[in-house]
Amino acid sequence: MQKISLFFLLVSVFFISCSDDYEEHEIGEDLVDNSTDVRLIDTFTIYASTVILDSIATSDADVMTVGRYVDPYLGTVTSNGFTKIGLGGSFDLEANDDPVYDSIVFVTYYDEDYYGDTTVSQTLNLYRVTEEMELEEDESGNEYLYNVSSFEIDTVPLGSKTFTARPMRTSDSGDEYNFRMNLSDEFGQELIDMAIDHDETLQASAEWENYLEGVSLRPAVDDDATILNFQTSNDTLMYIRLYYHETSTTTDSDEVLYHDFPIGSSSYVFSNYQSDRTGTPLEKLVEQKYDLSSEDAGQRTFIQGGIGLMTKLIIPYIENLSTLGLAGSLLKAKLIFYPAIGSYDDDLYPLPDSFNLYTCDDYNDIESALYSSSGAALTSVFYEDEEYGEESYFTFDVTSHFNDVLTDGDDDTNTLLISLESSSLSNSTDRMVLTNDKATDFEFKIEATYVVQDEE
Known part of the structure; x- marks a missing residue:
């Protein structure tokens, strides 16, 4: 039939080939002699690469992310947590009560999300921040701290703990399990002495902040274990607790007394992420304006939270679908992408639950999220290959976006970024390795179902 030859001629200008899977419907025998073809087009040209964002806001989060592990694809990944510590109200002690210092501990609570190997022992250290912690203002006037923000710390930690993480563990009452670290007795005794002397440092928040600008929780430099999340949604979930008792004859010497110094404003709770990609395909990816093509990365692209890795797709020729036939209509379009076989497992490297899709400009700046109809x-x-585990894939329904492109005729929106969902992007090191091997079926692809109406 002549119309089929015309269809293939038009498609070949924009696509490599066209699927033979189609259905033809005749429209009314007593009307104009025409027909409608429903075709599945699955050979769009797609250019895939990896990009890295210059910065991601990580403050104002409900978790602090801390830990270090070595990723077989992405190198050494480290996360350091920072927070201000509040005064928790004025703290005074009376010398006549004979107060005696007992201990001082840092207390926080696990969040169930983590990444890495919880069977391996790891070490966390708490350091005193020695530089003023200041927020950074963005172009819109909002103030944040970012994954690349950092502040100077003391050379000697206030405390250290080596342990095996149990983020899923709960207490006997069913509550989340807390993480406790003993801090320096010298630090604790100094606070008791100031309280007895009615020092102004323990009377007003401004004076306290001059004394203790903040703290940083960070892993040992040689850990290869787990990235952990600790809850920070309110000041009962992270604090420094100072224990003491009073020994005068007028007080109960057996009573356990304490004062809590809680985390400060959530604007100053943030995580700093670092990645040493030396020796990996991503070693030269250092600025947002550069792309690393899948061909230069072993037919792979990458996505990672915290560090800010995203997969970039350029899909040219979308708007040319509208030139096929006298009239046409897009019924369905979906983007399909595959996690690289062997790059994930349920224990150490689980796949993220889902992803978001964004448009971006020529400098890889995110412009806007894509929305459904x-x-x-x-x-x-996610569609899981439960039988063999080799053909699992993710898909986006991009019908609405494709229709917008066809309506506007604008190819500036043909560049997309696949990213972790926003909360995971800023406060986790969840990652996925994607395959784009054009010699196999495991490559980025678009499947578009398009109705073409031609005249006989």
């Missing part, structure tokens, strides 16, 4: 932010769906 219902107005919700577009999220991916």
